[in-house]
Amino acid sequence: MKSRKLTAGVTLAVVGIAALVLAAWATGGGSRTQAAGGIVGSGKASATKSVCGMGTGHKATGSPIKIGTINMLIPGVDFTTIAKIVNAYFECVNDNGGIHNHPIKYIQYTEQLNPAQESTLAHKLIESDKVVGIVGNTSFAECGTNWKYYEQKHFTVIGAGVQAECYSKPSIVESNMGPRYSDLGAAQALVKRGAKSLIVASPSTLSKYADANVVTYAKEHHIKGEAVPVVLPVTDANSIITHLYQLAGNGGGIILDFTPDTAPALMQAAIAQGIVNKVKWGSSTPIANEFMAKQFPQFDNKIFINQEFSNLTKKGPDSNLWRAVNHKYAPKVALQAFGQMGYMDAKFATIALLRIKGPITAKSYNNSVRTLKNIHTDILCKPWYVGNLPYHIPNNYDVTVTYDKGKVVVKDKCFAIAPVDKSIAQTRKWEKKYKLNTH
Amino acid sequence: MSSVVAFSVFGVDWEFLKPYIVLGLALGGVYALSGVGIVVLYKATGVLNLAFGAVGAAGALIAYWMVNHTSWPHWLAYTTCVAFGGAVNLLYGVVFGPAFAKRDPLVKMIGTLALALILLGIMAWRAPAGGAFVRVLTLPSSTHYYTVFGARVNLTQILALAFAIALTIVTTLFLRYTALGTAYRAIANDREITATLGVPVRRVEASAWLGSGLVCGAAGLLLADLYTSLDYTALTFLVISSLAAALIGRLESLWLTLFGGLLVGFVQSILTPYGSVTAYRAATPFVLSIIVLLWMGRRRVVVFAPSTR
Numbered sequence: 001m002k003s004r005k006l007t008a009g010v011t012l013a014v015v016g017i018a019a020l021v022l023a024a025w026a027t028g029g030g031s032r033t034q035a036a037g038g039i040v041g042s043g044k045a046s047a048t049k050s051v052c053g054m055g056t057g058h059k060a061t062g063s064p065i066k067i068g069t070i071n072m073l074i075p076g077v078d079f080t081t082i083a084k085i086v087n088a089y090f091e092c093v094n095d096n097g098g099i100h101n102h103p104i105k106y107i108q109y110t111e112q113l114n115p116a117q118e119s120t121l122a123h124k125l126i127e128s129d130k131v132v133g134i135v136g137n138t139s140f141a142e143c144g145t146n147w148k149y150y151e152q153k154h155f156t157v158i159g160a161g162v163q164a165e166c167y168s169k170p171s172i173v174e175s176n177m178g179p180r181y182s183d184l185g186a187a188q189a190l191v192k193r194g195a196k197s198l199i200v201a202s203p204s205t206l207s208k209y210a211d212a213n214v215v216t217y218a219k220e221h222h223i224k225g226e227a228v229p230v231v232l233p234v235t236d237a238n239s240i241i242t243h244l245y246q247l248a249g250n251g252g253g254i255i256l257d258f259t260p261d262t263a264p265a266l267m268q269a270a271i272a273q274g275i276v277n278k279v280k281w282g283s284s285t286p287i288a289n290e291f292m293a294k295q296f297p298q299f300d301n302k303i304f305i306n307q308e309f310s311n312l313t314k315k316g317p318d319s320n321l322w323r324a325v326n327h328k329y330a331p332k333v334a335l336q337a338f339g340q341m342g343y344m345d346a347k348f349a350t351i352a353l354l355r356i357k358g359p360i361t362a363k364s365y366n367n368s369v370r371t372l373k374n375i376h377t378d379i380l381c382k383p384w385y386v387g388n389l390p391y392h393i394p395n396n397y398d399v400t401v402t403y404d405k406g407k408v409v410v411k412d413k414c415f416a417i418a419p420v421d422k423s424i425a426q427t428r429k430w431e432k433k434y435k436l437n438t439h
Numbered sequence: 440m441s442s443v444v445a446f447s448v449f450g451v452d453w454e455f456l457k458p459y460i461v462l463g464l465a466l467g468g469v470y471a472l473s474g475v476g477i478v479v480l481y482k483a484t485g486v487l488n489l490a491f492g493a494v495g496a497a498g499a500l501i502a503y504w505m506v507n508h509t510s511w512p513h514w515l516a517y518t519t520c521v522a523f524g525g526a527v528n529l530l531y532g533v534v535f536g537p538a539f540a541k542r543d544p545l546v547k548m549i550g551t552l553a554l555a556l557i558l559l560g561i562m563a564w565r566a567p568a569g570g571a572f573v574r575v576l577t578l579p580s581s582t583h584y585y586t587v588f589g590a591r592v593n594l595t596q597i598l599a600l601a602f603a604i605a606l607t608i609v610t611t612l613f614l615r616y617t618a619l620g621t622a623y624r625a626i627a628n629d630r631e632i633t634a635t636l637g638v639p640v641r642r643v644e645a646s647a648w649l650g651s652g653l654v655c656g657a658a659g660l661l662l663a664d665l666y667t668s669l670d671y672t673a674l675t676f677l678v679i680s681s682l683a684a685a686l687i688g689r690l691e692s693l694w695l696t697l698f699g700g701l702l703v704g705f706v707q708s709i710l711t712p713y714g715s716v717t718a719y720r721a722a723t724p725f726v727l728s729i730i731v732l733l734w735m736g737r738r739r740v741v742v743f744a745p746s747t748r
Binding site (some may be wrong): 147168204228229233234235236237238239240242243246260261264265273274289291292295332 | 455458459463464465471484567573575581584589591593666670672673676680704707708711712717718719720721
């Protein structure tokens, strides 16, 4: 009797463990050995070739230079991709002589939209970890929580922004233009194509900031404009998409401002409700990638995505190096706009580090960051800069792309984001006055 | 024809609300399905299973992998998802059930939270989310659409609702008319006395874990499809809506749980077009369960200290 029970117990345990093992095995990649190959990013930089840092092809062996980051990771939105590519670029720099033989040590933390946690992590990075700089931050709220602290510490954070403070405070500069201007770019693309209304849906936490320009732009063009905040994670995509369609009406425009964690639910719902062809679709940058293009052929040439950077397949020195770095150092991360942001953040920080004469400290690094201007990259329409400004919006020109047979193709070449708010107008005056991106 | 129906709710006409009602009921069907699975287990073992969503999500990820990375038939992937739910629940019930049997309900519940977190960890490790990569698990039934009152629903949504109703009917009959069902009810009343009467309590409880797990796997499969992207974190936390349904059913009544699930989906959907409240729709499960709990407790008197008079 006892042995029967034992046998039954063991059988159950084996079944259970097998199920768990199957789950673990089935659900993903696991760690893989990085592909062997030549040294990515080595050689001499030129007009046609970008390299990682010094490009020596030799591993840096000196004492590490610490750089840190804070990325948001919540159900429905994962912003750690940017830091993964920042890390990939820094690894490439470290394999190519580092910063005068000093490797970069990249310290990454995630936060869950908790201001206390965001503040603690910023203090930890600067005061405990003793980082010299902060690079690659992305969050719905972290800029707002920490910009003042960064300013007090004389840090200038290079990141990829989302909320208002990322584009309105002196201590933060972003490689992207953020949802407010990307949504506006999508609105410009839809109005150009005759949209009869502009309805924009964003995560509720940033809707007020991100969507305001679209509504204003709609008013300027005498069409209906409305913002719809959406609480994440989305659980009832069909109802939300029905609501957006009712607001937009036939021939109207719907702009989706979501990451690839959330946008597919709404796009799938649009297909399910049979409204793909009834309205004009727009989107901010995050879904401009081939994976999404392959997943949603129904939106081929029907969705106009504002792309804050060059198209993912563009040939150019930085575009080529970004893809090579992505493939070698972060093979699990699909090529996407977040990767471009991470690449640029890391590249700009590396330029600032390499320009330092003397010891690399928090003071010397951040001073160097503030002197950056006219930094050319084929990933952006115009050169990037920082400068001693009250706020920074260095990325304010972009392109429109769409899906076409599994590819992402350009529909509108580089165009200026409309100066709907005074920040963009003022930014363009500063650019001219201080020659920030003019040569 | 549609103008014949003329009533308004909050100043918005029936025509306007019809698609939201249909879509809400379709969504509510899945909440109800999960809720019924939770209640059946609770009735038999006293365990409120917080891992319900995580187990379903893990099963759905396995099915996704089988569909997209093997040449195995799709039906095998779907069956594996359901079987995975049953196996994990059964394993947990057999290994930890007896150890937790005499502990209070809160401890039992926290035990399942641990299971949920372990599964979440495994999923985050083996199937990291984020970036441009999106997992989509579309069931064959989702390509068949029907237009009901202006809203398009697919066969999966209809099946989910039908499954929830069928499960409620079958489980109600099972509990009332079978020996095992009687044993469940007896254990729910008093585990010790039931054991002294010769009922193999552990085996009966194991069968409840298995049954609930199979429902959990099926719900995971349906939710992964209906949620349209296989986001395991979101799927794990969708259990909140199902718990609200179970609470509306007072963790006792399967029919009230069914009703609760449909109510949560219905209210959540119907609030969508109202600008002033649409941002708060996510709170629907909490608000409804609080209202129902207050309603149920309206005749009870709470005494904080003995009277001094």
